[in-house]
Amino acid sequence: xxxxxxxxxxxxxxxxxxxxIDGPANIRNKPNGDKLFSVNNLxxxxxxxxxxxxxxxxxxxxxxxxxxxxxxxxxxxxxxxLSSQGDSIGFTFLQFQLSENLDENYxxxxxxxxxxxxxxxxxxKNNIRQKLSLNEIIYNKTSYADSCSNAYVNYQEENxxxxxxxxxxxxxxxxxxxxxxxxxxxxxxxxxIKRISGAEGQNSKxxxxxxxxxxxxxxxxxxxxxxxxAIDIKGRLINAVTYGCCGAEDYHxxxxxxxxxxxxxxxxxxxxxxxxxxxxxGYIGFLTSGYEIIDGKMVLGTLTFTDGVRIVNKVNFVTxxxxxxxxxxxxxxxxxxxxxxxxxxVKKDIAEIExxxxxxxxTPKDLSGFQFLVHFIDDSNGKEYPQKLDFLxxxxxxxSKTEFDITID
Numbered sequence: 001x002x003x004x005x006x007x008x009x010x011x012x013x014x015x016x017x018x019x020x021i022d023g024p025a026n027i028r029n030k031p032n033g034d035k036l037f038s039v040n041n042l043x044x045x046x047x048x049x050x051x052x053x054x055x056x057x058x059x060x061x062x063x064x065x066x067x068x069x070x071x072x073x074x075x076x077x078x079x080x081x082l083s084s085q086g087d088s089i090g091f092t093f094l095q096f097q098l099s100e101n102l103d104e105n106y107x108x109x110x111x112x113x114x115x116x117x118x119x120x121x122x123x124x125k126n127n128i129r130q131k132l133s134l135n136e137i138i139y140n141k142t143s144y145a146d147s148c149s150n151a152y153v154n155y156q157e158e159n160x161x162x163x164x165x166x167x168x169x170x171x172x173x174x175x176x177x178x179x180x181x182x183x184x185x186x187x188x189x190x191x192x193i194k195r196i197s198g199a200e201g202q203n204s205k206x207x208x209x210x211x212x213x214x215x216x217x218x219x220x221x222x223x224x225x226x227x228x229x230a231i232d233i234k235g236r237l238i239n240a241v242t243y244g245c246c247g248a249e250d251y252h253x254x255x256x257x258x259x260x261x262x263x264x265x266x267x268x269x270x271x272x273x274x275x276x277x278x279x280x281x282g283y284i285g286f287l288t289s290g291y292e293i294i295d296g297k298m299v300l301g302t303l304t305f306t307d308g309v310r311i312v313n314k315v316n317f318v319t320x321x322x323x324x325x326x327x328x329x330x331x332x333x334x335x336x337x338x339x340x341x342x343x344x345x346v347k348k349d350i351a352e353i354e355x356x357x358x359x360x361x362x363t364p365k366d367l368s369g370f371q372f373l374v375h376f377i378d379d380s381n382g383k384e385y386p387q388k389l390d391f392l393x394x395x396x397x398x399x400s401k402t403e404f405d406i407t408i409d
Contacts, residue, residue: 019045019047027121029096031053037081037119045058045059048120059119063081063083064080148188164194165192205227224260226253230243238255261310263309268286271284274355278359286335287302287304297405300318301330307367311402313395335372337353340370367394371389
């Protein structure tokens with residue numbers, strides 16, 4: 001479920017607990033001692049010890065480049081202190097010894113881009129704040145929203161055409177399936193749209209920046225882009241839709257959300273196979289064909305069956321009869337699940353079958369034991385050509401081939 005940027009931010013506590021530098025502030029080797037390093041404003045620190053006369057010993061967790069260390073034990077003067085994102089949060093005045101032995105944590109530390117260290121020192125109590133307001137968090141600390149903005153521009157080209165450019169950016173939380181486990185993610189969705197006056201449709205490209213481990217100091221970011229009018233992330237799937245023009249059906253591209261592999265192209269509606277109390281799922285979609293005979297085949301359309309990880313079956317419905325090829329309707333046919341066991345429930349309103357007979361399944365082979373009916377109609381005479389597919393051992397008609405044909409007589 002998507003959460004807008006505003007709601008996401010308001011969901012935070014009004015104040016953030018912890019200790020922060022009210023600065024920039026100088027950190028010394030002892031109370032009123034020599035300056036060791038400086039820390040920028042609103043950087044998070046940890047109070048290690050309360051000392052007398054208003055001085056506190058603090059710890060700072062930060063990062064440095066390997067060439068700023070000597071023998072893994074000493075940090076050089078004028079070294080830049082970095083956050084986990086690589087931003088500067090301070091610098092050192094003097095050369096001094098670290099409070100920990102890096103030999104225990106890094107063996108090939110010269111090969112790393114940055115190294116996590118801990119440094120300690122003393123600062124006066126007025127340089128430490130115990131709480132930050134929500135506004136201070138949003139406006140004084142680098143945030144993921146810094147590069148997220150919206151824009152709307154109209155202009156006229158030399159040929160007289162009016163062009164509308166729309167740049168949209170949206171931030172939200174969702175979850176994706178990785179290694180059969182749901183993982184929380186933070187998504188920045190960027191959409192660029194170009195519309196031309198007097199033309200049907202639009203050119204639209206969507207870029208997703210998907211962050212996992214986003215509640216840690218080391219988030220993992222992956223990018224995915226596609227030409228589409230809208231996009232939806234749900235569990236193991238990314239569904240990109242291009243709106244149909246002039247009465248045509250919407251065109252969908254289905255990708256898995258963990259590797260971005262394309263697992264289906266379909267139109268109009270997606271049919272779902274759900275096994276209760278299981279992470280195994282199945283999906284069925286249909287893509288109509290045109291009237292062009294390709295490689296001697298008269299293909300009416302293709303039905304795809306996927307488990308969300310891979311394409312299990314692609315079934316091409318073909319005919320040898322030119323009259324059928326010319327007259328069978330080129331719209332997504334009516335389709336429906338047929339339950340073969342009273343325990344399995346068909347939900348026609350949401351195009352889903354629940355396989356309670358496969359409850360707690362852990363294998364895709366249990367996407368079986370039901371039928372799927374496809375209704376083709378000849379527009380010239382109203383004749384129907386129903387095609388009943390049996391799902392056996394996790395395959396359509398028990399056929400383990402990735403792609404095969406079914407002939408409509």
